[in-house]
Amino acid sequence: MRHLPAFLDIAGRPCLVIGGGDVAARKIALLERAGGRVHVTSPKLVPSLSRDVAAGRIRHLSDNFSPDQLDGSALVIAATSDRVLNAHVSWEAQRRGIPVNVVDDPALCTFQVPAIVDRAPVLIAISTGGASPVLARWVRRRIEGFLPVALGRLAELADRWRPAAKSHLASVDARKAFWESVFDGPAVQLALDGRNDDADSVLRETLDRSRSIPGAIHLVGAGPGDPELLTLRAHRLLQSADIIVHDRLVSPEILDLARRDADRIYVGKAAGAHSMSQDDINALLIRLGRQGKQVVRLKGGDPFVFGRGGEEMLAVEAAGIPCHIVPGITAAAGIGAATGIPLTHRGTAQNVTFITGHGKNGEPHADWPTLARGGQTIVVYMGLAALPRITRQLLDHGLAADVPVAVIEKGTTPDQRVIVGALDSIADTVLRNDIAGPALTIIGEVAAFARQSEDLSQSPALVAAG
Numbered sequence: 012m013r014h015l016p017a018f019l020d021i022a023g024r025p026c027l028v029i030g031g032g033d034v035a036a037r038k039i040a041l042l043e044r045a046g047g048r049v050h051v052t053s054p055k056l057v058p059s060l061s062r063d064v065a066a067g068r069i070r071h072l073s074d075n076f077s078p079d080q081l082d083g084s085a086l087v088i089a090a091t092s093d094r095v096l097n098a099h100v101s102w103e104a105q106r107r108g109i110p111v112n113v114v115d116d117p118a119l120c121t122f123q124v125p126a127i128v129d130r131a132p133v134l135i136a137i138s139t140g141g142a143s144p145v146l147a148r149w150v151r152r153r154i155e156g157f158l159p160v161a162l163g164r165l166a167e168l169a170d171r172w173r174p175a176a177k178s179h180l181a182s183v184d185a186r187k188a189f190w191e192s193v194f195d196g197p198a199v200q201l202a203l204d205g206r207n208d209d210a211d212s213v214l215r216e217t218l219d220r221s222r223s224i225p226g227a228i229h230l231v232g233a234g235p236g237d238p239e240l241l242t243l244r245a246h247r248l249l250q251s252a253d254i255i256v257h258d259r260l261v262s263p264e265i266l267d268l269a270r271r272d273a274d275r276i277y278v279g280k281a282a283g284a285h286s287m288s289q290d291d292i293n294a295l296l297i298r299l300g301r302q303g304k305q306v307v308r309l310k311g312g313d314p315f316v317f318g319r320g321g322e323e324m325l326a327v328e329a330a331g332i333p334c335h336i337v338p339g340i341t342a343a344a345g346i347g348a349a350t351g352i353p354l355t356h357r358g359t360a361q362n363v364t365f366i367t368g369h370g371k372n373g374e375p376h377a378d379w380p381t382l383a384r385g386g387q388t389i390v391v392y393m394g395l396a397a398l399p400r401i402t403r404q405l406l407d408h409g410l411a412a413d414v415p416v417a418v419i420e421k422g423t424t425p426d427q428r429v430i431v432g433a434l435d436s437i438a439d440t441v442l443r444n445d446i447a448g449p450a451l452t453i454i455g456e457v458a459a460f461a462r463q464s465e466d467l468s469q470s471p472a473l474v475a476a477g
Contacts, residue, residue, distance in 0.1 A: 013140045014122075014123060014138065014140055016136060016138070017122075018134065018136075019045075019085070019086065019110070021042065021045050021046060021047040021085045021086065022045065022046030022047070023046060023047075023048060024047060024048060024085035025047075025048045025049075025050055025083055025084050025085060026042045026047040026048065026049050026050070026084060026085055026086050026087070026088070027050050027051075027052065027072075027080055027081060027084045027086075027087040027088070028042070028049060028050070028051045028052070028087070028088045028090060029051075029052050029053065029076050029087070029088070029089045029090065029091055029096070029097075029100050030051075030052075030053050030088075030089065030090035030091040030114075031051060031053030031054070031055050031056035031057060031060055032053075032055075032057055032090065032091075032092075033057055034090045034114055035051070035053065035057075035060070035088075035090035035091075036057055036059050036060050038088045038090055038114070038124065039051065039060065039063070039069060041124070041127075042088075043068065043069070044129075047085065048070075049068075049069040049070070050069070050070045050071075050072050050080070050084075051064075051069055051070070051071055051072065052071075052072045052073055052074070052075065052076050052080055053071075053074065053091075054074040054075065056071065076096065076099070076100060078103040081103055081104055081107055081109055082107070084104075084109055085109075085110075086109060086110040086111070086112070086122070087100065087104045087109055087110070087111045087112075088111070088112045088113075088114070088124070089101065089111065089112070089113045089114065089119075090114045094116065097113045097116060097119060098113075098119055100113070101113050101119040101120070101121075104121075105121060110122045112124050115144075117140065117141030117142075120141065123138050123140065123141055125137050125138040125147060126138070126144070126147035126148045126150065126151040127151070128151055128154050128155050128158065130158060130159075130160070130161075130162035130163045131163050132163055132166045132167070132170075133162050133163050133165075133166050135151075135154060135158075137150045137151050137154070159203050161202075161203045161204075161205070162203075164202045164203055164205065165194070165199060165202050165203070167202075168198065168202045168207070168210055168211075168214070169190065169193075171211070172211075172214050172218070175218060176189055176190070176218060179218055179221075180218075180221060182303070184253055184303055184304065184305075185221065185303070187251075187253070188221065188305060189217065189218065189221040191251050192217055192221065193214060193217055196213065196217065197213055198210045198213040198214055198217070201213060226299065226300040226301060226302060226303040226304045226305065226306065226332060226333075227300065227305055227306070227332065227333040227334070227335060228296050228299075228300050228306045228308055228323075228327045228332060228333070228334045228335070229248050229252070229305070229306065229307045229308065229334075229335045229336075229337055230308045230310065230314040230320045230323060230324060230334065230335070230336050230337065231245045231248055231249075231307050231308065231309050231310065231314065231337040231339065232245065232310060232311075232312060232313040232314050232318075232337060232338050232339015232340070232341075233245070233257075233258075233260070233261045233262075233265050233309050233310060233311050233312070233339055234265075234311075234312065234339045234340040234345055234423075235311070235312055235340060235341070235342040235344075235345035235346050235349075235422050235423045236260075236262055236311075236345075236421065236422060236423045236424040237345070237349075237423040237424060238262065238264045238265045238267075238268060240339075240340050240345055240423060241265065241268070241339070242337060242338070242339065242340075244337050245337050245339065246268060248307050248337065249265075249268050249269040249270070249273075249307060249309075250268070250269070250270055251270065251305065252269065252270065252273050252305050252306060252307040253273060253274065253304045253305045253306065254273060254274045254275075254276060254299055254304050254305075254306045254307070255269050255273050255274070255275045255276070255306075255307050255309055256276045256278055256292070256295065256296065256299075256306060256307070256308045256309065257275065257276070257277060257278070257279070257308075257309040257310075258278065258279050258280070258309065258310050258311050258318075259277075259279025259280060259311075260279075260310075260311025260312070260449055261309050261310070261311055262424065265309070266309075269307075276295070278291075278292050278295070289319060289322060292323065293322065293323055293326035293327070296308060296323060296326070296327050296332075297326065297327060297330040297332060300327060300330070300332035300333075301330070301332065308320075308323060310339070311339075311342070311449075312339055312340070312341045312342045312345075312392075313338050313339045313340070313341040314336065314337075314338070314339065315336070315338070316341045316342075316343075316365065316392075317365070317367045317392045317393065320336070324336065341365075342390075342392060342422065342451050343363070343365060343390040343392075343451065343453075345422065345423050346419050346422030346423060346451050346453075347453065349419075349422055349423045349427065350417065350419055350422070350427075350429055350461045350462060351460050351461060351462040352417060352453055352457050352458060352460050352461050353457055353460060354388050354390065354453075354457065355388065355457075356456075356457050356460075359386075359455075359456045359457055360386065360387050360388040360455050360456060360457050361386060361387065362387045362388070363387065363388040363389075363390060364382060364387060364388070364389050364390070365390050365392065366382070366389065366390070366391055366392070366394075367391070367392045367393055367394070368391055368392065368393045368394025368395070368396065368397035368398070368401065368452075369393050369397070374397070374400070375391075375394065375397045375400060375401055375404075377404075379404045379405065379407075379408045380408050380409075382405060382408070382410070383404075383405050383408035383409045383410040384409075384410075385410060385411070385414070385455075387455060388453065388454070388455040388457050388458075389405075389453070389454040389455055390451065390452070390453055390454075391451070391452040391453075391454065392451065393449075394450075394452050395418070395441070395446065395448045395449075395450045395452070398418070398437070398438045398441060398452060399438040401452075402416070402434050402435070402437060402438055405434060405454070406434060406435060410434060411434070412433060412434055412435035413433045413434070413435070414433065414434040414454065414455065414456065414458075415431065415432075415433065415434075415454075415455070415456060415457075415458035415459040415461075416431070416432055416433065416434050416437040416452065416453070416454050416458050417429060417430065417431050417452070417453045417458040417461040418430040418432075418437065418441050418446060418450055418451070418452050418453075419450060419451050419452075419453070419461075420446045420447070420448060420449070420450045421449065421450075422450075422451055428444075428446065429461050429462075430444055430446060431458065431459070431461045434454065
């Protein structure tokens, strides 16, 4: 994050604008809407500013800038075409510790004027850090089209009921859960329609029900890595959870989608390096649920596909805590799509089998004779370390040595790499190419379809091997 977003209260405070053209007029109008007392310095003023000066809405200080005009200003905006003058204004303002914005010159700014969606008292500010004001306005138009014009009525509703909620619900977590239930409930449309009495009635009933809100655990699939493959429900829960309990395979980009003030607890596991045992994870979830927390247990892929989500669900529900399941795109489906590998294909693979490279004693366990029959696709999760043993078992049970195999490292992410080879040599090829994981292995004729994903902007590597 390059800048700290903030909202300045300039109501009744002097704000200095250097410049009197159309650009300056737009900035002055914005300052006036926020209640600022605008002073302008410029040898010429466009007609609209001249009328404002005549009407006493703004004050024309002088034709030329002098540093003493800055004294007492809440902020200053330089909107002239003279870069030397703009730089002088910026330097003098910064020397006095006054926030300064120079239009179209980010290097001279200490704050940016964002594109604004105004649904007073709700304000949404969009900034590109000065890189592209046009892009900021493009984003603003799309947000404006999505949000109801009467959005401010929801803020007014919340303001009316905030004292009552604080009085009746002692904990911050309880109040947060109450307001989330309000904004996900029927009161929203009533308030937007201007039916305040009906909206107040719904809030009164919701508050009565919210005096004892239990905790809950949400087992959420994070998908194979690409944040855009999250489900809408997963994204919503990340925005509302008190605590995120996450695995090693959950990317930082996905964690960044969570509430800023949500606690994050890492419980990742890697071969030979578990930060927390499964029993301890189960106990942690139960403890948090009993504390009344809304917990997202975030797992790579889908929680019910080699994610031990079933064990966590049973433990949590046995403790009497609600447990909700949010499926995710499992690695086989997501990575298959990202690499152009169809898991089933007419005339080539009539079925697909998922296996894990880890058994209870660390060795892969599978029905090798069945898997070696051919005409199918085998997807191996967490099988990188066991790949030599898996390929040997399949070869020993009769699968042809030249059957294609694709090993995909960091699938669906910009760092994705695809290694394609034959069953009898793929383990050596993976070793030579220093594949470190996380990786998924796809075995079968469909692996020959592997290609670079057209959807990944950074062109992940594709290595073909004989």
